[in-house]
Amino acid sequence: MILKLQTLGLRELHHMKKLIFFCLSFFVALEGVSQSCGDDGFWKIGSQFGTQRLSSNCGDFICHGFAAAYWEEGFIQGTSLNSTNPGIVNVKTQYTQSGGGPTETYFRDSPLYVQVCGQSLSNIDVVTQVYGSSPGFHSLVRDRNTIFNPKFISKYGTESPVIRHNFNSTWYELNNASKTEPDKYYVYLGKLKTEYYVPKGQIKPISLLSKPGATYSWSIIGPPGIVSFTSATNGASVSLQGDSFGTTQVKVTVSGCSGIPPKEQIITIIVPAINISGTYTTSNSTNLLWEMEIRYLQEIYPPIYL
DSSP states (O other): HHHHHHHHHHHHHHHHHHHHHHHHHHHHHHHHTTOTTTTTTTTSSSSSTEEEBBBBBSSSSOHHHHHHHHHHHOOOOOOOOOOOOBBBOBBEEEEEEEETTTTTTHHHOOTTTEEEEEEGGGGGGGEEEEETTTTTTEEEEEEESSSSSSSSEEEEEETEEEEEEEEOOHHHHHHHHHSOOEEEEEEOOOOOOOOOOBBBBBBBEEEOOOOTTOOEEEOSSSSSSSEEEEHHHHHEEEEEEEOSSEEEEEEEEEESSSTTEEEEEEEEEEEEOOEEEEOOOSSSHHHHHHHHHHHHHHHHHHHHOO
């Protein structure tokens, strides 16, 4: 390379220096713009692109963390997604990038979501996409309940604001990136509590979200005879009756696409024993019955689970 440069004239060397300076200047300028959260031009925000800004800040979260927080009540209080007057949008620690938030496999692996097939875009909640090795994986939200259109929402790394866009107009596609894998569609099922109290002789409904493309199956997998189903077991909701004192487990299995592993959630069901033993000082039988009722309610409804 040195020998070749020595054969160049002064004019060629001067031209080469100008070219190298231009390339370096362009690279530095591009890097500076890419780090500007407020640069609508760089993020292709505007009516000419069919996009709108929904946040005034960027925040320490990427597309996967944003999509998960959107459905799982993961926004910090005060968050405001607004196309007219964009506000601050922040997520709870478990959804942040620095907090080890969701990655590209989150929706595939989480029991809170199931992949569905043969569904229109109006029925889904999350879309995962792949744009080759670079930029790679992307997750976006599809929310049928928003008051604005279009109803697809994305976040592009920690340096990006939240942006709504048309389905085929992610920032990557507006910059001519091409998908290298078919999109995958997911629905959000909701999260059951880990424990439920069902008083003996009473019926308690338990529900996930009912989503098109998902099929549900409930079963008792713990000790039998403690609870029984009083409803069909192939829907998003079931009703359980407490039959005898004790603890058991119930499992709900949700299937989506054929050939895709189903998702499961397992809950503990407790039918509490009633204890009214003790010494009571009371002036009459009415007061005694009232005290027994209070004790009964305390046993079957522990405050921590209400």
